[in-house]
Amino acid sequence: MKLMPLEKRGISNSRVAFGCMGLGGGWNHNALTKEDYLQAEKAIDAALSIGITMFDHADIYTFGKAEAVFGQIFKNKPELRKQMILQSKCGIRMKDDVLPQRFDFSKEHILNSIDASLQRLGIEYLDVYLLHRPDPLMEPEEIAEAFQAIKASGKVRHFGVSNMSAAQIRFIQQALPEPLVVNQLEMSLARLDWVEQGVLVNQKEGANINFADGIMEHCQTENIQIQAWGPLAQGRFSGKPSEQATPSEIRTAELVQSMAQQKDTTPESIVLGWLMRHPALIQPVIGTANADRVLACRDAVHQSKMMTRTEWYTLFESSRSKNTP
Template sequence: MSVMPLEKRGIATSRLVMGNMPFGGAWNHDPVTKEQVLEAEKAVDAALSIGITMYDHADIYTRGKAEQIFGQILKARPGLREQIVLQSKVGIVLSEGKVPGHFNFSKEHILKNVDGTLERLGIDYLDVLLLHRPDPLMEPEEVAEALAKLKAAGKVRYFGVSNMNVAQIEFLQQAIPDQLCVNQLEMGLGRVDFVNQDVFVNQTKGVQTHFSPGLMEYSRMKNIQLQAWGPLAQGRFSGRALDNEPEHIQQTAELVKQMAQDKDTTAEAIVLGWLMKHPAKIQPVIGSTKAERILACKDAERQAELMTREEWYTLYMSARGEKLS
């Protein structure tokens, strides 16, 4: 398989990413417990055992506890930091009292929250920093100042975005000298709009598609690494109860199960393999603290290589609930 966009930028990373959003349990201000740290350690051990070397965070995950827990793991394992790629995000402000949840790309917020992330993780630098959600009030020049200061101080090596369209990336890029290298979006069998956007060109059905036109092609031309959050769709196609799900989702889950049995692999590997088959070299971000579920993803890259075009389209059409026209 061809080289991933991040590797072209000099970032040696694994094909899968470990998403650490669940670390720390509830999104509250309760202190971190030993049990939560032990659960996270088991998850990290499982990820390392299947070759995952990239770990995804955000300053808001479980209100900072996720990064705090991972920081404890790094402190207990000298040398691990230099063996992995660490990525985090800033830009979302959670609701607190009378202050509503909102987005903030101000220079002050970015700098302050990156410092908070580094402190919680107990590290000197992040490999990658993502701007988490588009801020309608953002000033690209102000963002550029913040990113330049972070890079000059050695606190961040590379920058990217999350949940942005082509115009938003270009708007930022014209002010930022370093090329943005990542865009993380919701993609997978549970969210196939990234494919629908391509096949619905010149069709009225396309107005119902919620994905940035041309984003897949733009990302490939600009060597932007596409990452997928929610790629396993909360287990919708790999064992979760589906009594209240639409018929086509239940049928897709059965199709995935049968395909996994036929190929002597797991449902998770089939679901992720379908996503990884796409020539954009999408990087799935696995968000689970369950060691057994992480281990079930081990065969995903091989399944992506083995999956035929016909199998890929069969899964796609089943997941979207209608044939191509």
């Protein structure tokens, strides 16, 4: 059986990851409440119950409260840490009354960010630490200095990136003594550029595709785990009504529902299974904080194994709203 890149490296065998962006009570600076804690606890318990053991954070999620509420849960249930692979990100600095939103891969910011994340989480180390979005001012040697200091101190075991092209990964990697292990990208039935980039080679239509050329091939060649953020596409194919839905989205949602009924599973499992069917062994990072919706993803791994080429292309062509060239 083919192993996903994180499993090959002995880091994680969790085929689906839980994204913690929705935890912490919203994008505001309100204090955490008992309800915020209970919501996070239910979502985490639901994820663990269906075999999800990898949890994805970022220092900016709900302005740090996502990590903080996780830290409260660890304080009450310290045994959970041993059941999880924890990942977080740094590099985005939010705007305030004076400064603009910006990216920062400086050594100082990376070192300060990891300390702040570990403090909020109440833990000693992260399994994986990602650079969140490309910083135009990034200097690989400075990043390498920060990573080496963090690794030597035992605060992080592995490093990766998010939203980066193959060229950007190579640019950073040439200064690092160890491999980057993750690249997280927006991918779903609603965001098809990652497929179109390859399908539309030598096609005029391909000139309009804005997705990093060669990233899928590079990550597979270099054993870098591709993680998909937004894999459920905000529920547009699994039952969440939208007045702005396009004809192709409506048609695809109906097709997903039909397939789910035929296979005695959930629409969420079909949507994720489609993504996971790709030979890159993409790891979806589900972003819902709703425990019931987390549980609805329980059959995704099985559906990815059972989905035929015909079914995969049927969903692809339906969502792209035109014939495959």
